[in-house]
Amino acid sequence: MEKRIALIEGDGIGPEILAEAVKVLRCIEERYGHHFTYVPVCAGGCAIDRYGTSLPKESLEACLDSDSVLLAAVGGPKWDGVDPSIRPEKALLAIRKELGLYANLRPARIFSQLKHASPLKESIVEKGIDFMVVRELIGGVYFGEKKTETVEGELRASDQMAYSEHEIRRIAHTAFQTARKRNGRVISVDKANVLDTSRLWRKVVHEVAQEYPDVSCTDMLVDNAAMQIVKDPSQFDVLVTENMFGDILSDEASMITGSIGLIPSASLGESRRGMYEPIHGSAPDIAGKNIANPIGMILSAGLMLKYAFDLDEEQKRIEDAVEQVLSDGYRCADIMEEGKTQLSCSEMGDQIVKTI
């Protein structure tokens, strides 16, 4: 199989972890006789430094020209002061929007080897944490009209939160289809007791639910969801919600696993071209030290093989190797514990390659 993969290393630990993912992909190419072309794409803070904008036109075009995009991490306090219109995060949002990536999938699950890392107590962890957050990614308050103006002598800022039926319908389908391949339970999260967007959300989700009689569908208010994720995460199979709520709840969900350095994510649209990235940030404080955990990045490359290229076996191979390496007692600094062997970022990549 021949594929073009756009590589955005971005900022902070981005370059280090992406290098390890490419190592793993090269190993898969060799093993399975594929041929991937890697196209380095400059975006994020480093692009601001070099080109004065976080997403130069050439970078966006390179993404659009590729079969898939692998992104490490963008942003950092260094660019906190730059104009909002060219912030590092803008690159991320623009790619999501321009590629039409309306569905963000983030698994929240506990590796059996890392149960102790969860901040939740054993009696809760034991019941199992294994669910998928399906977050709408290109609508809502992130992309609504933004204004800051002077009204009656003072500044007034506003962000429009908006959703149309078709935007809700397509992400609802993603959720129900995801649930079908899992345990058949969708929990849809909104704030229908307050927001018009949420009431429309609920209406459309219920309509779509009719088409999936084999999948159960329950509504949950967002404040309650924030509680339930901590209280009893085992109740969730697929949690679907709008962009802003999804940002908050998916991060909460990943934190209860205790190993955010290991969680991959996939952002998908109508076409097969998606974007794959670990859920953690650019961690500028540990950048350049070769101590970051590359597993979330490597598993993201795995998800890419599966979702974008239908290479299920290859993906499984990567996931199994990660599990094996963890079982063999190898850890990076973020999840280090007594009696285990601590590896650097590049050593972890090597170990996973060796295991594959």
Add this chain to the structure above:
Amino acid sequence: MEKRIALIEGDGIGPEILAEAVKVLRCIEERYGHHFTYVPVCAGGCAIDRYGTSLPKESLEACLDSDSVLLAAVGGPKWDGVDPSIRPEKALLAIRKELGLYANLRPARIFSQLKHASPLKESIVEKGIDFMVVRELIGGVYFGEKKTETVEGELRASDQMAYSEHEIRRIAHTAFQTARKRNGRVISVDKANVLDTSRLWRKVVHEVAQEYPDVSCTDMLVDNAAMQIVKDPSQFDVLVTENMFGDILSDEASMITGSIGLIPSASLGESRRGMYEPIHGSAPDIAGKNIANPIGMILSAGLMLKYAFDLDEEQKRIEDAVEQVLSDGYRCADIMEEGKTQLSCSEMGDQIVKTI
């Protein structure tokens, strides 16, 4: 001291728990020679059933005529189908708005007697959980313009999220003043990498921070805050944020204490007339069974004595009594554990009165 207190029992377990709070207030009246006049006010689902609207004009006026409002809980699935304009929650939002209650204070702390109830593991709980969530309560997406209209042949809904400088400034002052009476640390939560409202929020909070050189001020993104509350709640002293984020994070914060039935809240404005309510809901499933936990309601009445009437000693008396009752091994069903004595809702009220 003579005071008029508006009592909104609302729906579900509301009447049961409010009765216990009044029991405790009567005991305080007697003990300290105060005279409180209790004005029953009909609002919420029960008002919809009786008057076709969740907040009849007379009810709002009774609140405005009082020195303080005690509210139990409103809403329930029974009214899920009613028109958004008369929903039970509308009453709550309207009272907050009409009384100008812009600051919602919700303590997240663990009673030493109930440490085991936290869903977090011991190593985290041991570091201490004791912080105050200061939530802006009458701005943002809750109160911005709402629209549902047909655009290009499909429905499109929108909610406006907006903040003006003065709205941010006053809640920032509340946060810094609260921190001064606590441990002098404010964490301000926003989504400044995406939202215009958050960028204005951050700017104004930083300006106000200048006036409190003795209080530290740090920014945190809302997705990160959702993680940090679970990962290391001991880092928080005062967490201040806008309405929607505050709704989500304050519920998450209360859940990590493991005893949401015990948490009171105060909603304050420029005048001394505030509204006091437990943070839990109306729990229709256990309504009428006399098994609800009245402690959150009773502690809310305590907060009212302190914040609205300056009766610090009386408030302390109530809080101490609650602590004592817990130490003596009395529990309601929600926090029952082996070896303790389970009390009904009214028995818990009696026990607290007896202890006062």
